[in-house]
Amino acid sequence: MSNVNIYKFIKDWVPPEASIAFADSKQYLDYQSGIHDIRIRPGQPIPQGSISERVFQQRSRIESLVNESVFGIPYYGIGYPIEEDNGFIGALTVILPPLYALNHKQSSYTFITGKQGEIWNPIPIDQIAYIESNQKKTWFYTTDGQYSTIQTLRVLEQRLPNTFLRIHRSYIVNISFIQQLYRDVSSNLIMKLKIPNCPELTVSQTYVTTVRRILEF
Structure with a gap:
């Protein structure tokens, strides 16, 4: 799936303040900035502690607050593994303001x-x-x-x-x-x-x- 197709697929459900990053296992391949811009550059290595890194480690959806130690700007990230027929190809991260952590936190199952x-x-x-x-x-x-x-x-x-x-x-x-x-x-x-x-x-x-x-x- 191309980056263009990915962004077209999700543009209708992400809020305008969201930025969107797409990465392979080593670096960011593309970045679309929204109002909450953490200034990722295509070609930038994936830093330790980022949502993108955790998606590649766990190969599953990751949702978490990330503090300013990673990019210098805190954010609330929702990361998705991207897979095609030939396997796992990348991580898509929706980047939101930190206050989204309070609004979207779900209680744990009992x-x-x-x-x-x-x-x-x-x-x-x-x-x-x-x-x-x-x-x-x-x-x-x-x-x-x-x-x-x-x-x-x-x-x-x-x-x-x-x-x-x-x-x-x-x-x-x-x-x-x-x-x-x-x-x-x-x-x-x-x-x-x-x-x-x-x-x-x-x-x-x-x-x-x-x-x-x-x-x-």
């Missing part, structure tokens, strides 16, 4: 409603060990079993409390259920959880740095 058979059950968040995306469905697991949910992993990631950690494009885990982490014979980082018959989960290379930073090891 429960997720899951389905077993034909029965729906609201399950408290602290009882959920991990969440999985598999075969275009989303599942979550507790000590009592497996549930399906209509929510996508991407939506859940934005609304889960910070006790949950994304470790893979297919997994989000509850930190309180982590029993141990170790390296396997191929040097993959493996996570074992505290629930019966739970498969060991592999932390993908995309998320290893984030996992180590959050868990401080």
Whole structure:
């Protein structure tokens, strides 16, 4: 998808104060300034702590307030991974004034409603060990079993409390259920959880740095 097509696609739903940046994994390729202009230049390297950097690290939608230490001007950013048929190609960031953080903050989920058979059950968040995306469905697991949910992993990631950690494009885990982490014979980082018959989960290379930073090891 060309930059022109991307901007045409989103121009009708971004407010006039928004600036828009498009980046590949190393640098900004294009920038359209709005009223809230953080003065990005095409060709400028992606700085540490920016929304664009976090989109490339996590390969998912990122929404966060960014302080002035990154660009010299604080902003509220909403970043989107851009993918084509041949894979992940870039990060699109909508850049808004910091006050948008107050107006758009959504409360964290306290429960997720899951389905077993034909029965729906609201399950408290602290009882959920991990969440999985598999075969275009989303599942979550507790000590009592497996549930399906209509929510996508991407939506859940934005609304889960910070006790949950994304470790893979297919997994989000509850930190309180982590029993141990170790390296396997191929040097993959493996996570074992505290629930019966739970498969060991592999932390993908995309998320290893984030996992180590959050868990401080």
